[in-house]
Amino acid sequence: MFLKKINFIIRGRKPRRFASISSEAQLVNDVIKYAYTSKLDRDQALDVLKTGLAAQPDASQGVRAARIYLTMSELERDRSNWSAAVDLAASASKAARSHEPDSPDSVVAAANVEVAAYTSGTVAYLAQGHDFEALDLAEHALDIARASFHQKGAERQRWRALVTAKSLVGLARHASGDLQAGLASANSAQAMADHVDKRRVSLSEHQDAAIPCALHRIAALRFATGDYDEAAALFQRAVSGAEAALADVSVSEATSQSPWALGETRASALGGLGQVAMVRKNWDKAEETLSQAVSEADAVTSPKHPRTVPLLVPLGIVFARTQRVTYAEGIFRSAAKIVVLDPNKCSKPSVVHASTASCLSWRYAQLLAAMPKRETETEAWQSCAQKMFEEDGKPQGSLAGVFGDLHHLQGKGTAGAGVLADVVTRRMLPCG
Numbered sequence: 568m569f570l571k572k573i574n575f576i577i578r579g580r581k582p583r584r585f586a587s588i589s590s591e592a593q594l595v596n597d598v599i600k601y602a603y604t605s606k607l608d609r610d611q612a613l614d615v616l617k618t619g620l621a622a623q624p625d626a627s628q629g630v631r632a633a634r635i636y637l638t639m640s641e642l643e644r645d646r647s648n649w650s651a652a653v654d655l656a657a658s659a660s661k662a663a664r665s666h667e668p669d670s671p672d673s674v675v676a677a678a679n680v681e682v683a684a685y686t687s688g689t690v691a692y693l694a695q696g697h698d699f700e701a702l703d704l705a706e707h708a709l710d711i712a713r714a715s716f717h718q719k720g721a722e723r724q725r726w727r728a729l730v731t732a733k734s735l736v737g738l739a740r741h742a743s744g745d746l747q748a749g750l751a752s753a754n755s756a757q758a759m760a761d762h763v764d765k766r767r768v769s770l771s772e773h774q775d776a777a778i779p780c781a782l783h784r785i786a787a788l789r790f791a792t793g794d795y796d797e798a799a800a801l802f803q804r805a806v807s808g809a810e811a812a813l814a815d816v817s818v819s820e821a822t823s824q825s826p827w828a829l830g831e832t833r834a835s836a837l838g839g840l841g842q843v844a845m846v847r848k849n850w851d852k853a854e855e856t857l858s859q860a861v862s863e864a865d866a867v868t869s870p871k872h873p874r875t876v877p878l879l880v881p882l883g884i885v886f887a888r889t890q891r892v893t894y895a896e897g898i899f900r901s902a903a904k905i906v907v908l909d910p911n912k913c914s915k916p917s918v919v920h921a922s923t924a925s926c927l928s929w930r931y932a933q934l935l936a937a938m939p940k941r942e943t944e945t946e947a948w949q950s951c952a953q954k955m956f957e958e959d960g961k962p963q964g965s966l967a968g969v970f971g972d973l974h975h976l977q978g979k980g981t982a983g984a985g986v987l988a989d990v991v992t993r994r995m996l997p998c999g
Contacts, residue, residue, distance in 0.1 A: 594622055595631045599638045600818045603826050609646055613639065627658075628665035630673075633680045636662055640687040641827055645868050647918040649691045656688030675724045678715030682708045682728050683777075683825075686735055693742050693992040694920055696959065702739040708732040727777050730759045734781035741788050744997050753788040756781055757801075776816075776824040779808030783836045783991075790839060790987050791998040799843045805836035827867055828991075831874060834863035835990035838878045842987060845881060850889050857882040864990055873918035876902045877988035877995065880927050887934050887976040895976075899931045910947035915958050920994030925955035926986060929966055933976040949973070969997070 598619030602612040620626050620635045636659035643652040663681040668674040685708035692701035712728035737752030760778055786801030809829045816826050841857035844850075857878060864875045883898035903909075906916040908924055910931075916924050929952035935945040956966050967973075967983060974980035986995035 591622070592631065595619055595634055596818050599634060602638050602642060603818065609642060613642055616642070628662050630663055630666050630677050630680055633659045633661075633663035633666070633677075633684065637680065637684050637687060638825075640684070640691070641825060644687065644691050644694070645827065645872075647694075647873060649695045649917075652691040653688050656684045656691065659684035659687070672724075675715050675728070678711050679724055679728050681711050682732055685711070686731065689735055689739060690992055693739065693994065696920055696994075698739065698743040702736070702743065705732070705735040705739040709736055726759060726762060730756050730781045731777045733759065734784040737788055738784040738992075741784075741791060741996055742992060742994065744999075746788065746791055746997070746999055749788050750792055753785040757785050760785070776812040776829065779805045779812060779836070780828055780832045780991075782808065783832045783839070786836065786839055787987055787989060787996055790843065791996060793998075795843050795846055799840060802836045802839040802843065806833055806840070809833035809836065830863065830867035831991050834860050834867065834874070834878070835988075837863060838881070838988055838990060841878075841885075842881055845885060850885055854882070854885045854889075857885060860990075871901075871905055873906055873916075874990050874993060876905055876919055876927065877923050877990055877993055879905075880923070880930055880995075881988050883930060883934070884976065887930075888978065892934065892938065895934055896931075899927065899934060902927050903931070908951070910944070910951040913951035913954050915955065918993070920992065921955050921958040922986065922995040923988075923993060925952050925959060925966070926970060926995045928952035928955055929970045930976070933971070933973055936973040937977050945973075 598615050601615050605612040605615075616635050616639050620632060623629065623632045623635075626632050636655050640652045640655035640659060643649075643655060660681045663677045663684060666673070666677040668677060685704045689701045689704045689708070692698070692704065709729075709732040712725075712732035715728055716725045733752050733756035737749045737756060740746075740749035740752060760781055782801050783805040786798045786805060789795075789798035789801060809832045812824065813826060813829050813833070816824050816829070818824065837856055837860035841853045841855075841860055844853035844856060861875050861878045861882060864878055865872065867874065879898050879902040883895045883902070886892075886895035886898060906919050906924065906927075907914075908916055908927065910928065913928075915921055928948050932945050932948035932952055935941040935948060952966055952970075956969075964984070967981065969983050969986065971983035972980040975982055985998040987998060989996050
């Protein structure tokens with residue numbers, strides 16, 4: 568019905584009704600809102616977005632076209648179509664860049680859409696393991712944010728773009744293993760985020776919807792460098808901020824809010840809190856928080872989605888460390904099924920990063936190593952873990968050095984440097 572309505576508007580059978588049905592700007596808002604709320608039929612959502620794009624005077628330029636391309640990029644990321652997501656993000660940034668502003672505020676608005684487009688492309692590259700390209704896009708986003716910062720007016724949006732871009736550079740450096748450079752970006756982003764915090768009335772203000780996403784990236788770096796108290800505080804701020812923004816989410820030309828990004832951020836930040844609880848060996852709290860995080864990740868678009876897999880791995884560890892081996896194995900088996908990971912074939916999954924596949928395989932091997940008469944399966948998962956570890960491109964050290972030796976889930980042996988499960992990039996971020 569909605570698609571018929573949009574087609575009716577575009578064909579212009581009754582031009583006088585156009586304004587009453589939807590203005591050009593409202594049409595864009597409508598098709599984007601439809602895509603966000605149509606969780607199950609992704610093909611139809613994409614068709615609606617394409618139809619909205621066709622209604623634009625020029626589908627290759629302007630903020631409205633850029634917003635549609637950006638939503639299409641997000642949709643393709645949701646479907647793990649990484650190359651398409653990157654291409655659509657590029658189209659979004661190009662359209663936003665060609666926007667002809669009529670005020671300083673519109674310059675900043677276009678820049679924010681462009682930064683959001685670079686963010687989508689960066690995340691898609693990181694999920695594929697293309698870390699060099701991801702860092703390049705993140706740094707371009709920072710250049711755009713810095714340039715827009717010198718415009719007049721729209722102070723909060725200018726700060727917002729800087730916080731987003733700085734934290735994005737931190738994430739890209741973190742993923743590549745350059746923790747110190749990532750931490751430098753995180754420090755700068757956090758200082759700016761706190762500046763924005765002091766100037767807002769509430770977390771639910773539309774202009775600040777990107778702040779929770781940035782706080783989550785900063786928290787991940789705090790966790791990775793062992794500052795667990797600060798990480799927990801930042802993860803909690805990210806959870807609260809995302810929750811408040813989701814409760815008052817808006818789709819309009821003046822704001823660039825994505826309920827999917829906020830939902831992933833909330834789930835991942837909850838997962839971060841659960842992993843802090845694991846470090847502190849507070850297993851009850853870890854199980855409760857990680858279980859909630861998995862439920863939140865499932866609720867973003869569709870259940871049993873690959874974005875849940877990074878969270879299922881630490882949840883399985885919690886069950887193993889609390890002597891509920893059957894539950895732990897069920898969790899690992901479910902995770903492997905979602906990403907179609909078979910230890911005997913061991914093909915790299917396309918829906919999650921190789922680090923997630925490697926960690927899942929190794930944790931499964933660690934679990935089976937503690938069980939009688941499971942030697943053959945243990946060896947298969949161990950071998951698959953090594954293969955996925957090498958697929959990562961630039962593994963930091965050895966499997967045992969990162970994830971602990973085969974006895975780790977029994978509370979024995981070495982623990983390894985560890986990783987942090989990240990929902991947004993669907994990978995295990997390094998610690999050290």
